[in-house]
Amino acid sequence: xxxxxxTAVMTILLGLSAYPALAQDEPQNNKANPTSMxxxxxxxxxxxxxxxxxxxxxxxxxxxxxxxxxxxxxxxTMLKEGLGTEKDExxxxxxxxxxxxxxxxxxxxxxxxxxxxxxxxxxxxxxAAKWYLKAASNGHAEAQNNIGxxxxxxxGIRQDQALAIEWYERxxxxxxxxxxxxxxxxxxxxxxxxxxxxxxxxxxxxxAKEGNKSAQRLLGDAYTKGWFGLPIDPKLAAHWxxxxx
Numbered sequence: 001x002x003x004x005x006x007t008a009v010m011t012i013l014l015g016l017s018a019y020p021a022l023a024q025d026e027p028q029n030n031k032a033n034p035t036s037m038x039x040x041x042x043x044x045x046x047x048x049x050x051x052x053x054x055x056x057x058x059x060x061x062x063x064x065x066x067x068x069x070x071x072x073x074x075x076x077t078m079l080k081e082g083l084g085t086e087k088d089e090x091x092x093x094x095x096x097x098x099x100x101x102x103x104x105x106x107x108x109x110x111x112x113x114x115x116x117x118x119x120x121x122x123x124x125x126x127x128a129a130k131w132y133l134k135a136a137s138n139g140h141a142e143a144q145n146n147i148g149x150x151x152x153x154x155x156g157i158r159q160d161q162a163l164a165i166e167w168y169e170r171x172x173x174x175x176x177x178x179x180x181x182x183x184x185x186x187x188x189x190x191x192x193x194x195x196x197x198x199x200x201x202x203x204x205x206x207x208a209k210e211g212n213k214s215a216q217r218l219l220g221d222a223y224t225k226g227w228f229g230l231p232i233d234p235k236l237a238a239h240w241x242x243x244x245x
Contacts, residue, residue, distance in 0.1 A: 001217065020095045041071060053084030064095065072099035073107045080110075080120075089120030100131060109143045116146075125156025133157075136167060145172035145179040152182075152191065161192030172203070180207035181215045214232035216244035 044059030057078045063071035076095030079088045093114050099107030113129030113164045129150045135143035148167035151160050165186055171179030184203030187196045201222075207215035220241035223233045 006136075032100070041068070042073075044071075044074070053078065055084075057084035064098075067098075067102075069099040069102040069104040069107065072096070072102075073104055075112070076107070080132065089114065091120075093120035103138075103144075105135050105138040105140050107138045108132075109140050109146075112146070114141065121221070125150065129156040135168070139174075141171040141174040141176040141179070144174075145176055145182065146166070148179065148182060152186070159185070162190075164183070165192045175210060177207050177210035177212040178214075180204075180210060184215065197228045201230070208243070213244045216240045220244060 001098075007048040038197050040059040040063045044056040044063075045057060047053075047055035057075065060071045060078070063113065064075045072095045076099070078084055078093040079095065080092035081087065081133045084237045093111065093188065095108045096114065100111045108131045109121075112128045113155040115131065116128035117123065121127075129147060132143045132147040136147045148171070149155070150157050151164035151167065153159065165183065167187070168179045168183045172183055180203050184200045184207060186192055187203065188200035189195065193199075204215045204218055208219050217240070220237050220239075221228050222228055223237035223240065226232045
């Protein structure tokens with residue numbers, strides 16, 4: 001088995017136009033920060049770094065059963081990915097829930113993502129929104145973007161496009177590329193705000209510079225067709241289209 005980062009993979013794309021605007025994100029890598037090799041968390045990480053996934057899982061399981069939220073997150077992630085054990089999304093969800101209920105931000109996000117996709121749990125957008133909101137309130141940028149998407153579209157939560165923009169702005173303030181693109185899209189369409197091509201273009205440019213492919217494709221089209229009052233510029237159009245590829 002090829003080596004994988006410790007992450008619970010979950011991506012939800014909500015395309016509202018030719019560009020996948022208002023896209024939700026996937027969980028990021030989660031690693032323990034052990035300080036002593038006598039700590040089972042540290043032993044598990046050492047085993048993991050040696051690609052000994054069964055031993056890593058055994059050490060982390062030991063601490064997770066004692067109620068340690070970081071270990072619970074790690075056990076859930078290993079089960080979600082099928083590392084060192086059979087893949088079991090239902091059990092993964094149970095471990096994420098234990099950590100999430102203790103206030104672990106990444107576990108809250110992961111649990112929301114499982115509910116959103118119906119992996120290991122019945123699909124439930126209201127529960128997804130609930131857990132995304134908890135993680136977002138703790139400063140999790142991906143969760144801030146995702147709850148913005150759900151608010152913008154009324155998915156599992158009452159539609160509120162103005163509030164969606166507030167959450168996008170929080171994520172964008174952390175440099176989150178998808179949230180930057182989503183803000184540009186809201187200003188372009190006039191969802192929750194007055195339409196404003198200047199602000200839309202500003203956010204699309206920031207998102208493109210941060211590597212957002214949708215923003216890069218959109219800028220390529222903008223310079224090809226003269227959108228947002230831009231001059232038609234084949235050279236810049238080709239540059240952004242190439243970046244998007």
